[in-house]
Amino acid sequence: MARSDRLLRLLQALRSLPSPVTAERLAEEMVVSIRTIYRDIETLRAAGATIDGETGFGYRLVEDMALPPQTFTRTEIEALVLGLGEVKHAGDGELARAAETAFAKITATLPDRLQLQAAHAINRIYKPSPPPEPAVDMAFLRRACWEEQMLRIVYVDGEGQRTEREVWPLAIVYLERALILLARCCERQAFRRFRIDRIAEATATNQSFRPHRVPLLREFVAQMIEEEEMRSAI
CATH class of the missing domain: 2.30.30.520 (SH3 type barrels.)
Known part of the structure; x- marks a missing residue:
């Protein structure tokens, strides 16, 4: 894997995994060594990403240089959570995964207060059984x-x-x-x-x-x- 692709994948892991996320967990997710994670974290920091944490504690992506800052109203955040939740339920596996990564990318650009609103939105999708997978891909x-x-x-x-x-x-x-x-x-x-x-x-x-x-x-x-x-x- 090219190093640029690996760094983008590491950014996505920092966005989507529960924080603080340890170097061991990142290494498992990325299928690389822990030493590689340490080096890549420093590379991302040098490129402008604000990443809190240190060895033995875990890391948290505070400011993502790859995505512009976003501002949404509370109702817009509720609409995003509801819409992506519906895609996760009604879509096939690829769409469901895309909804998860899209949500992670969006919330990574929000201020802390709005991140909390997204994490604790009042509107939720609940359907007890997902739709059956069609025979065609x-x-x-x-x-x-x-x-x-x-x-x-x-x-x-x-x-x-x-x-x-x-x-x-x-x-x-x-x-x-x-x-x-x-x-x-x-x-x-x-x-x-x-x-x-x-x-x-x-x-x-x-x-x-x-x-x-x-x-x-x-x-x-x-x-x-x-x-x-x-x-x-x-």
Whole structure:
């Protein structure tokens, strides 16, 4: 691992692990020697990070030179805690971990008083059971959307019929009881909503539909709004 990458990982560990965090715990997290941790701590201090603590006691990141200082109102902090808590519950493993690291990065830039408000927020997400993991890799679907890469999927409808489709993935929508892939079906040349729990397989192709994702997604959303308004008028 390059030293610059290791220093960034050490900063993230200092942000996210309960403080004060010992050199032994940091070494375990980073999979390096304790001596390396000592050297890297001094390097971060020399670069401008304010790190309290010393050998045998533990370390606490007071001021993070890698992130600009942030100021939020109490209500904004409550909204962040609530929103990231929902992502940790409803998202897949990668999204849940991203929510944790995002929260650590945000709180690391707050003054002590606001850090306490974030740690003891009054709004919490509690759901006794997490949603089941879909059969398809969610990280793979997200990458396909961002990279605008056509997918070949095997889809099982409500009656158990399996069909193969080639689609342009546009976005993932998190509903209360299901995840939906918004896509354009290449065979039917039409927008479709696919329940992700019914996608049995998804494989990448070497075909790109860049740069059509954003305009197509806007068109799809406008079409859904129009359909909803028509249903409401009936």
